[in-house]
Amino acid sequence: MSTPVLLEVKGLKTWFSSKDRPFKAVDGIDFSIRQGETFALLGESGCGKSISALSILRLNPYPASNIVAGEIKLDGLDLLKLSEAEMERVRGRRVAMIFQEPQSSLNPVLTFGQQVGEVLRWHFTLSPQEIQQRSLKLLDAVGIPDPLRRLKEYPHQMSGGMKQRVMIAMALAGEPELLIADEPTTALDVTIQAQILDLLKQIQRDTGMAILLITHDLGVAAQMADQIAVMYAGQIVEKADRQTFFNHAQHPYAQKLFEALPSEQKRDQRLTVIKGSVPPLNQNFIGCRFAERCDFAWDHCHQHEPKWLATEQSGIRCHLYDPVVAISHSNASKALHTSHLSEVVPSKIHALDVRGLKVHFPIRKGIFQRQVGQVKAVDGVNLTLHNAETLALVGESGCGKTTVGKGILQLVRVTSGEVRFRGKVLNRLSQHELKPYRGQLQIIFQDPFSSMNPRMTVEQIIEEAISATRFRKDTVARSKYVDSLLQRVGLRADIRHRYPHEFSGGQRQRICIARALATEPEIIICDEPTSALDVSVQAQILNLLRDIQHEFGLSFLFITHNIGVVDYLAHRVAVMYLGRIVEQGSRQQVLDSPKHPYTQVLLAAVPEIGKQQLQVTVNGELPSPANPPEGCHFHQRCPRVMPICQKHYPPTTLLDDGHQVNCFLYEENENG
Amino acid sequence: MPFLPVFLWTDILIFLLLAVITAGILYLHNKPHLRAPWIMVMQRKRGVISVIILLSYVFIGVLDSLHFRLALAPQQDKQQHYSTEVLSVLDWLVTPIRTQVEKTYSAPFATRLFVKEMQVGQSGQLEYSYPRLRYSGQHLQSENEKWADVTKIIVNSTLQATLFTLLLISFYLLYKSFRYQRKPMAEIKRLLKGESEFPVRTFYLMVFLLSWLCLTLIMLSQHYHVMGTDKVGQSVLYQALKSIRTGLAIGTLTTLVMLPLAILLGISAGYFRGWIDDVIQYIYTTLNSIPGVLLIAAAVLMLQVYMNTHPENFATIAERADIRLLFLCLILGVTSWTGLCRILRGETLKLREAEYVLAARSLGVGSFKILHRHILPNLMHIVLITVVLDFSGLVLAEAVLSYVGVGVDPSMISWGNMINSARLEMAREPVVWWSLTAAFISMFILVLAANLFADVVRDAFDPRMQKAR
Structure with a gap:
C-alpha cells in the first residue's frame, strides 16, 4: 500500500493497578492505521477495546489505570512521551473521539454553539464571527438542518441521532487526522445508525481522515472497516482486511462469533455458543487465553502462549496456524458439529387476543395538575398470539413496543381496547380477579442487571414466583422444584444461595427465565431479552428460549429491534411505528417481501455482513407520540409519500394469507 | 436497701x-x-x-x-x-x-487557682496571690515536682497498658494456636504480618490506646484535674464524661422518633403516588418551611411553662431535666424527618419502576409484600447512612440549641451547656480554654467516628462495591 502509516501502536499495555494482581485490561496490542483508512477493533464487552482507544489519547482512567508499556506513534510522534500540555494540543486537534452515549457526552447546560465553539477557540485563533461561521459549516457538514437556530439550542432540545451528529461536528472541529469512534451507533436505532454510519463514511471521503472504529457489531464492522482486528482478553487475536476476514476468519474465536450470529439460515439448528466467559484479566496467563473456551484447544494451548504470527497484511495469535507447533498436533481440523432442531409448529388456537389496545399517558401541567395532552404510547394495536408461537414485535425505540407488553400484563393502566386471555378480558378485571391469571403471563426484561432484587438470593427470587401463584406448603417439594428449574435453564442447583450480582449477564438472564418458568406460564413476553448481551451469550439465551418453547409449548411475544434474532426465532412478525402496527404477517412475508415503506427502510438499514452498501432511504427520526403527525404517521419520512397520506390514516389492507399492511399504496392496488 | x-x-x-x-x-x-x-x-x-x-x-x-x-x-x-x-x-x-470541687476555675494540671485571692501567706502577712488548690497536687512535697510526678504516672500507666495488651494478645495467640493446632511462633508471625481475616493488629492497637487512655486518666485524676475545673470548680473531665449520655440520647432517641415517620410516609408517598403522595408532600413541605429553631423554641418553652406550673409531678431535678431531654428528642424528631422522607420518596419513585418490582407485580405479589420485600430492603442502606450521619448532626444540633438556650435543661451536663458557659470566658485574658477544648475534643471524636462508621457501612451495603474491593 502506498498510503503512509498514520498511527502506530506497539506493545501497548494498560493495567489497572492493584497491589498484587494488576488487572491487565490491555495487555500488549500492536496495530497500525494508515491515512484515510477505517480500522475496526472488534470484540465482546470486557475485552479491553475501549481502554485501548482511551489509552491512545491518554484518557484512560487515572490513577486507577496506568499505561505500563508500549509506544503510540502518531506520524512518528510518540504520544506517550509528550507532556500533558502538549497532549492537549493533540487531543481534538489531531486525534478526536466520539463516544457511545450522545446523551451523556454533551454538556446539558451549554448550547451547541458554545460546545462546538469551545473546540474551535481552543485549537485555532479565530474571531467570534469566524467561530460562528465555522460552527455553521460544521453543523451543515454533519447534516443538521437549520444550523443557525440549532447553534442556540441545548442538548435536551434534540434527539439522540441529532446529538450524535453534533458530537461528530465537535470531533471534526479540530480537523483531526484520526477519529476514534467508540461504539458510535450502539445507542441508536437502526435507521439512525444507518444515517450516522453513512455520514461517517461521507466525511471520511471528503476529508481523508482515518477512523478507528470500536464495535461489537460484526454487521457494522462489515459495512465500515477496511482493516479489522479482533480483540480477546486484552490482546489482538486476529487482524486482517475486511475481505479476508469476512470470507474466512481464521481464529477459532472469530469463527465462533460468526457462528453465534442468529440468522434465517440457522433456523433449523441450535446456535453455536462459546462456552464459558471471558477470563478475569487479573491473572497470569500461562497458555492461550481462549484455550478454555476453544473447541480446537489441545494440551499445547493450555501450556504455551501463542505467538503473534504476522504476515504482511494480517496476523493471528493461534497455535493452529503456527507451522512449528501445528505439526505436532494431528487432529487440527475438528468437524464443526451443529445440532439440528426441528421447527416448532404453532397451533391455530388463539392464546392471546389484543384488540384496539390503547395506552395513553396524560401530560399534566400547572399547580392543579390539569391534563393538557396525552402521550399516545400505544394507539390501537391489534395482535393475535397463537399457541406455541413466537410473534416478534419489531420497531424503533420509542414506538411503544415495551408499553404493549406492559399493557398486556396489566402493569400499566390500559386506556381502552381489550386484552383477551382464556375468554377473559384482562384489563376489565379487578386486581383480585386478575390474580389467578398473573402466573399464566410472564415477562423477561431487557436488562438482567436490574430485573432481580439485588438483596434477595436466587432461591428467594424463584420461590417468590412459586409462592405468588400457588401455595406449596411442602418445603422439600418446593426446594426440589427450584432445583429442577435452575437445572432446566442450565445452571447448577448449588447457586441458589448466591446473590444476583455474583453472576454474569447471561447467567442472570437464565435466572430470570427460571423465574418466569416457575409459574408454569402459557405466554412469556420477552422484552429485548438479549439486547444487553454479547453475541456469544445471546446465542446461549436464544437456544434456551427455543428449547423451553419446544418443551413447554410456550407462546412468546418477542419484543426486539434485532432483525437477525427475528429471522432466527420468529414465526410471525408485527412491525410497529409510533404506537400502531403498520405491517403484520408471517416471517417470510414481512422480512422477505416487505410491503410497508417503513418496513422496507427498516430492513434496508440493518447492517449485515453480506450486504454491499447500506441504503439510507429514510431521513429524520421518530416523531413525538405526544403530537403524532396528521394522517399516516410515517408520511414525513416516507420515500413514497402521496397527498392522501397527509390527511388520513391508512386502513388495514389484507394482502395474502394473513399479511396485513396499513398503507395507501396497497389499498389502491386492491381497489384497482 | x-x-x-x-x-x-x-x-x-x-x-x-x-x-x-x-x-x-x-x-x-x-x-x-x-x-x-x-x-x-x-x-x-x-x-x-x-x-x-x-x-x-x-x-x-x-x-x-x-x-x-x-x-x-x-x-x-x-x-x-x-x-x-x-x-x-x-x-x-x-x-x-x-x-472534688474547687472554688472556681483552674487550668489543667494546675496546683493553684486561676484567680488571685487575698490570703494569709507563709510568713503570716496578707498577700494577693494564687491560692493552692484544695485537691489537685496535694500529695506533692513541692509544686516543682509536679511535671516529674505526671511523667512518672504516665510512664507507669503506659507500662500497665502495654502489659495488659500483651496479656490479651498472648491469650488470643494461645487460643488460636490451640484451636487451629498451629505452633505459637507461627501464630505470632501471622499476627505481625497481618495475615488474618480481620485487622487484628489495628484491634490490638486500639485496645492499647484505649486502655492507656483509661489508665492514664484514672491515675492522673486521682491527684490532678486533668482537664481543669469550671467556674464553680467542677472537674471538666467529669463534665465531658457526663455529656456523653446527653449527646447519645439526643442522637439515638431522636432517630427513633424520626425513622417510623420518615420510612412509612416516604415509601408510601413514592409507591402509591396519587392523592397519598400529594398529602404527604404537602405535609413535609409545610413542616420544612417552618424554621426548625422557632418550632423547637416554642415547644420547649411551652414545656417549661408546664413544668413550672406542675412542680408536684417531678420528684427530683434529674426527672425534670430528663423530661425536657425527652421532649427535645421528640420535637427534634418531628422537625427532622422530612429530609429522609424526601430522599426515600425519590428513591421509591425510582425503585417502583425497577424491573424486579414490575416482575413481582406481574407475578401478582401484593403491594404490601412488594413494599417490605422489594422496596424497603433496597432503601435500608440509605436509611442506615442517613441515620448515622444524622446522628452526628443531632449531636451538634444539641450543642447549638443549648447555646441558644432552648436545648437541654441548664442543670443537665451537656456539650452544649459546656460550650455555652465557656463562651463568656473566651474574652478573658488569659483565656479559659479548657472547657471549650474538652467539649470540642469529646464531640469531635464521637462525630468523626460516627461519620467513618457511616462511610464503611455504606461501602459494605452497596452491592456493587462488594465485588470491587
Whole structure:
C-alpha cells in the first residue's frame, strides 16, 4: 500500500493497578492505521477495546489505570512521551473521539454553539464571527438542518441521532487526522445508525481522515472497516482486511462469533455458543487465553502462549496456524458439529387476543395538575398470539413496543381496547380477579442487571414466583422444584444461595427465565431479552428460549429491534411505528417481501455482513407520540409519500394469507 | 436497701433501643447473607476503629443511664429515706472527680487557682496571690515536682497498658494456636504480618490506646484535674464524661422518633403516588418551611411553662431535666424527618419502576409484600447512612440549641451547656480554654467516628462495591 502509516501502536499495555494482581485490561496490542483508512477493533464487552482507544489519547482512567508499556506513534510522534500540555494540543486537534452515549457526552447546560465553539477557540485563533461561521459549516457538514437556530439550542432540545451528529461536528472541529469512534451507533436505532454510519463514511471521503472504529457489531464492522482486528482478553487475536476476514476468519474465536450470529439460515439448528466467559484479566496467563473456551484447544494451548504470527497484511495469535507447533498436533481440523432442531409448529388456537389496545399517558401541567395532552404510547394495536408461537414485535425505540407488553400484563393502566386471555378480558378485571391469571403471563426484561432484587438470593427470587401463584406448603417439594428449574435453564442447583450480582449477564438472564418458568406460564413476553448481551451469550439465551418453547409449548411475544434474532426465532412478525402496527404477517412475508415503506427502510438499514452498501432511504427520526403527525404517521419520512397520506390514516389492507399492511399504496392496488 | 433504682424516661427508651439492637444482632447471627456486610465492616481498619470508639462511648453512656438514689442515714422515724440527688453508676465510679470541687476555675494540671485571692501567706502577712488548690497536687512535697510526678504516672500507666495488651494478645495467640493446632511462633508471625481475616493488629492497637487512655486518666485524676475545673470548680473531665449520655440520647432517641415517620410516609408517598403522595408532600413541605429553631423554641418553652406550673409531678431535678431531654428528642424528631422522607420518596419513585418490582407485580405479589420485600430492603442502606450521619448532626444540633438556650435543661451536663458557659470566658485574658477544648475534643471524636462508621457501612451495603474491593 502506498498510503503512509498514520498511527502506530506497539506493545501497548494498560493495567489497572492493584497491589498484587494488576488487572491487565490491555495487555500488549500492536496495530497500525494508515491515512484515510477505517480500522475496526472488534470484540465482546470486557475485552479491553475501549481502554485501548482511551489509552491512545491518554484518557484512560487515572490513577486507577496506568499505561505500563508500549509506544503510540502518531506520524512518528510518540504520544506517550509528550507532556500533558502538549497532549492537549493533540487531543481534538489531531486525534478526536466520539463516544457511545450522545446523551451523556454533551454538556446539558451549554448550547451547541458554545460546545462546538469551545473546540474551535481552543485549537485555532479565530474571531467570534469566524467561530460562528465555522460552527455553521460544521453543523451543515454533519447534516443538521437549520444550523443557525440549532447553534442556540441545548442538548435536551434534540434527539439522540441529532446529538450524535453534533458530537461528530465537535470531533471534526479540530480537523483531526484520526477519529476514534467508540461504539458510535450502539445507542441508536437502526435507521439512525444507518444515517450516522453513512455520514461517517461521507466525511471520511471528503476529508481523508482515518477512523478507528470500536464495535461489537460484526454487521457494522462489515459495512465500515477496511482493516479489522479482533480483540480477546486484552490482546489482538486476529487482524486482517475486511475481505479476508469476512470470507474466512481464521481464529477459532472469530469463527465462533460468526457462528453465534442468529440468522434465517440457522433456523433449523441450535446456535453455536462459546462456552464459558471471558477470563478475569487479573491473572497470569500461562497458555492461550481462549484455550478454555476453544473447541480446537489441545494440551499445547493450555501450556504455551501463542505467538503473534504476522504476515504482511494480517496476523493471528493461534497455535493452529503456527507451522512449528501445528505439526505436532494431528487432529487440527475438528468437524464443526451443529445440532439440528426441528421447527416448532404453532397451533391455530388463539392464546392471546389484543384488540384496539390503547395506552395513553396524560401530560399534566400547572399547580392543579390539569391534563393538557396525552402521550399516545400505544394507539390501537391489534395482535393475535397463537399457541406455541413466537410473534416478534419489531420497531424503533420509542414506538411503544415495551408499553404493549406492559399493557398486556396489566402493569400499566390500559386506556381502552381489550386484552383477551382464556375468554377473559384482562384489563376489565379487578386486581383480585386478575390474580389467578398473573402466573399464566410472564415477562423477561431487557436488562438482567436490574430485573432481580439485588438483596434477595436466587432461591428467594424463584420461590417468590412459586409462592405468588400457588401455595406449596411442602418445603422439600418446593426446594426440589427450584432445583429442577435452575437445572432446566442450565445452571447448577448449588447457586441458589448466591446473590444476583455474583453472576454474569447471561447467567442472570437464565435466572430470570427460571423465574418466569416457575409459574408454569402459557405466554412469556420477552422484552429485548438479549439486547444487553454479547453475541456469544445471546446465542446461549436464544437456544434456551427455543428449547423451553419446544418443551413447554410456550407462546412468546418477542419484543426486539434485532432483525437477525427475528429471522432466527420468529414465526410471525408485527412491525410497529409510533404506537400502531403498520405491517403484520408471517416471517417470510414481512422480512422477505416487505410491503410497508417503513418496513422496507427498516430492513434496508440493518447492517449485515453480506450486504454491499447500506441504503439510507429514510431521513429524520421518530416523531413525538405526544403530537403524532396528521394522517399516516410515517408520511414525513416516507420515500413514497402521496397527498392522501397527509390527511388520513391508512386502513388495514389484507394482502395474502394473513399479511396485513396499513398503507395507501396497497389499498389502491386492491381497489384497482 | 442501700439504694433506690430510678428509671428515667430516657433510660427506659435507651435500654429498649439496646434490647432491639441486641435482638437484631442475634437475628443476624443466624442469617449468613445478612451477616456478610457487617463482617465486611469489621474487616476494614476504619470499621474496627470507629466501632471500638463508638462502643466505648456507648459503654460510658449506658453506665450513666443506670440511675439510683442513695439511702440516707436512718432517722428517728425508722423510715428509710433516700437522697434527692439522682446518681448514676458512672457518677459512683468516678466519685473522686465528682466530689472534688474547687472554688472556681483552674487550668489543667494546675496546683493553684486561676484567680488571685487575698490570703494569709507563709510568713503570716496578707498577700494577693494564687491560692493552692484544695485537691489537685496535694500529695506533692513541692509544686516543682509536679511535671516529674505526671511523667512518672504516665510512664507507669503506659507500662500497665502495654502489659495488659500483651496479656490479651498472648491469650488470643494461645487460643488460636490451640484451636487451629498451629505452633505459637507461627501464630505470632501471622499476627505481625497481618495475615488474618480481620485487622487484628489495628484491634490490638486500639485496645492499647484505649486502655492507656483509661489508665492514664484514672491515675492522673486521682491527684490532678486533668482537664481543669469550671467556674464553680467542677472537674471538666467529669463534665465531658457526663455529656456523653446527653449527646447519645439526643442522637439515638431522636432517630427513633424520626425513622417510623420518615420510612412509612416516604415509601408510601413514592409507591402509591396519587392523592397519598400529594398529602404527604404537602405535609413535609409545610413542616420544612417552618424554621426548625422557632418550632423547637416554642415547644420547649411551652414545656417549661408546664413544668413550672406542675412542680408536684417531678420528684427530683434529674426527672425534670430528663423530661425536657425527652421532649427535645421528640420535637427534634418531628422537625427532622422530612429530609429522609424526601430522599426515600425519590428513591421509591425510582425503585417502583425497577424491573424486579414490575416482575413481582406481574407475578401478582401484593403491594404490601412488594413494599417490605422489594422496596424497603433496597432503601435500608440509605436509611442506615442517613441515620448515622444524622446522628452526628443531632449531636451538634444539641450543642447549638443549648447555646441558644432552648436545648437541654441548664442543670443537665451537656456539650452544649459546656460550650455555652465557656463562651463568656473566651474574652478573658488569659483565656479559659479548657472547657471549650474538652467539649470540642469529646464531640469531635464521637462525630468523626460516627461519620467513618457511616462511610464503611455504606461501602459494605452497596452491592456493587462488594465485588470491587
